[in-house]
Amino acid sequence: MSKKSRISWLLIAPLLALVVAGFILPIGYTMVKAVKNPEVTAALPRTVMVLDAWNGQGMPPDSAWDALADDIEESRRGREFGAMTRRLNFEMNGARSVLMQTRRALGSLEPPYAQSLPVTVPELATPEIWQLIKNNSNPFTASFLLRAVDLQFTPDGRIEAVPPGTAIFLDLFKRTFWISIWVTVICVVLAYPTAYYISSLSNRAASYAMLLVLVPFWTSILVRTTAWFILLQREGPINAGLQAAQITSEPLQLIFTRFAVYVAMVHVLLPFQILPLYSVMKRQGTSMLRAAASLGAPPWRQFLLVYLPLTMPGVAAGAVIVFMLSVGFYVTPALVGGLQDQMISYYIAFFTNQSINFGMVAALSLLLLVFTGALILIARRFVPGLGSLKAG
């Protein structure tokens, strides 16, 4: 390595270290969490060992009961027990209460537990719960990733679709995709004539008009969403205006609807589409249009065959940014949308902050990341230089 490249590396090292430690490692950690399965082995080490020798058919050997009793006795005060019951309940509804019952019953029962336990906790006398423990003694699992696409393991280890009532994630991905597509399309349709108009103004007028784009662009997303949150309220200015103008007699339900999500998201993301379009159009100018006109092309041909292809890079650059930002959008739909209008990001936040299930957080994040990554790879074929910095 030459002396100069050593200096290069030395100068880059602090930032690189920060990004690796604070960003790459956390993302990697999360991705690994999507397939990790440590809870059962941590809380029930002896049971897992005994069940390891069991073939999963019929009932496990009697020693499994004593091992389970020992394990629960040992972990009853620790956090492991709670984590394990939550983990198993995720796989099989009701597993948590069976294990809680077992823990309660153990206080007053005497060994051998294979005889005494089934009397108080009849659910333990069926193979399902034992199969469940055995299946989840593996340190890795595909459960979370499967659940993120509405699939699950049966107690005997097959993969099946989750019951229709609980299947939400495929719809969620579809909804995220379609909302993002529509937001992008609306942004392009609104931005194109606007950017064209501004680029046709004199420099001075254009810079004033651009101010109307830049001020919202620099205003925080939350402030802009707040504005819509207030505007769309039942007693808010829009409903007040509609009633005052006697267009409607009753206030309309505007907030917490899909309509609100579209309006607010388009408002927030529109500058990202106008800015690249404007810069392309400004550079392009109208000389090509005039050339086409002088050669006798009618206006629609000038536009379709000359201007549109020349400004396509601006459309593509903006659309890719708008789409990518929409796919991961959280704040705006969370505030102005109803439960039926939420996207993947809402569930990532939900599983982090409300229903604590980090496996699902990780699995949904992984899928969203793969989705965005695939999108960038496709987009890069059309928009060169996207997604990476250009230097030198």
Place this chain on the structure above:
Amino acid sequence: MTRIFVTVFAWAVLFFLVAPLLVIFPLSFSSGEILTLPVPGYSLRWYEDFFLTERWLDATKNSFIVGIATMIIATVLGTTAAYGINLTNFRGKTVVLALLSLPMVVPLIVTAASMYLAFSVVGLANSLWGLIVAHTIIATPYVLITVLASLQTFDPNLMRGALSLGARPVTAFREVVLPLIMPGVAAGAIFAFATSFDELVIAIFITSPGEFTLPRQMFAGLREFISPTITAAAVIMILLSFILLFISEAVRRRGERLTAGKVKQ
């Protein structure tokens, strides 16, 4: 005909962009508690509430602490890294660049959730330091972009000249390189501050009430009960973005003049 249509359409879109922001202003000066127009009367009670409530003041203070710390760290790290990247064509340059720009491409919600999970393990969650680290990471790509762009117009012979005249490298960088790339550095710094000041998603994940920033406090307010104090907070944030926009435009103009001057020479 088409021309008229395009003009009307464009102004309608521009109106759509600006009007919602303008509506907040009269609402924030309302004397009533219901957020609607026309307002019953004008008063400063919501601003009073903002400046007399500890929650809002603490949140504002936290936002400035995190924003300024992020700006300083991101600008220093981003500028040195950009200079290093620009210095030579070392092996692995494209990989390094891709790696450093990743925080811009990864969906913010994924970044936020991952940081929450990992930062909890090392005790960085629920601390202003954790938020500063997180904001620095998402803000430095902007510093890199602006500084790399201004380094492209920088003539490396100037640095060589300074070194051959006996200046120490650090002095030469400070006295020769830095003044010339200053517009890029300043633009990056402003962007870093704005990124941190506006950021909400990571703040939702890794702060608890003691470390709430201004956007986080607003978000909490919108979720609980909506008090018009939020409109006062929003106006304050809009004015701040206005100031930042103004500074960044001034910096950009200065930068354009600098490069234009260079071309003339």
